[in-house]
Amino acid sequence: MKLGWVIGRVTFSRIVPALEGGRFLLVSPLGRDQYAAGLEGPPRMGADPSPVIYDNLGGMVGQVVGYVEGREAAQPFDRPTPVDAINVALADELFYRPWTG
Numbered sequence: 001m002k003l004g005w006v007i008g009r010v011t012f013s014r015i016v017p018a019l020e021g022g023r024f025l026l027v028s029p030l031g032r033d034q035y036a037a038g039l040e041g042p043p044r045m046g047a048d049p050s051p052v053i054y055d056n057l058g059g060m061v062g063q064v065v066g067y068v069e070g071r072e073a074a075q076p077f078d079r080p081t082p083v084d085a086i087n088v089a090l091a092d093e094l095f096y097r098p099w100t101g
Contacts, residue, residue, distance in 0.1 A: 001066045001088060004029040006059050010052050018081045022056035025087065027067060053085040064091040 004027035012024070028050050051069065059065045066089030067073075073086040 001068050002029055003064055003066055003091065003094075004051075006061050006063050006065055007050065008061060016082060018077055018079060019054060019083070022054050024052050025055045025059050025065070026050050027053055027065065027085075030064070051085045053087050054083045055087040057087050057090055059087050059090055064094065065089060066091060 006025045007028045008026035010024040010026055051067070053065070053067045054073070055065070057065075065087045067085050067087050069085045073083045074081050076086065077083070
């Protein structure tokens with residue numbers, strides 16, 4: 001699972017019937033520097049590609065979400081569905097303590 005800031009929403013004019021009822025979010029993945037800032041820091045823009053993820057949990061712009069990519073993203077659906085990333089968690093708080101070994 002990865003964490004990322006929701007930086008926008010995507011609207012399609014047509015959609016696969018299996019995906020009706022959800023929406024798509026544009027996410028900026030969190031980097032190591034942002035974990036130290038917690039959820040109060042602004043999203044990092046342009047550093048990594050921003051995936052579009054399927055969301056049926058109600059994630060909103062400005063919120064941090066947990067998402068999975070790849071084959072696991074299609075597992076919640078009964079039939080094979082063309083989804084590469086899906087929202088699996090809405091983050092309330094983020095605690096980060098780096099290992100100083």
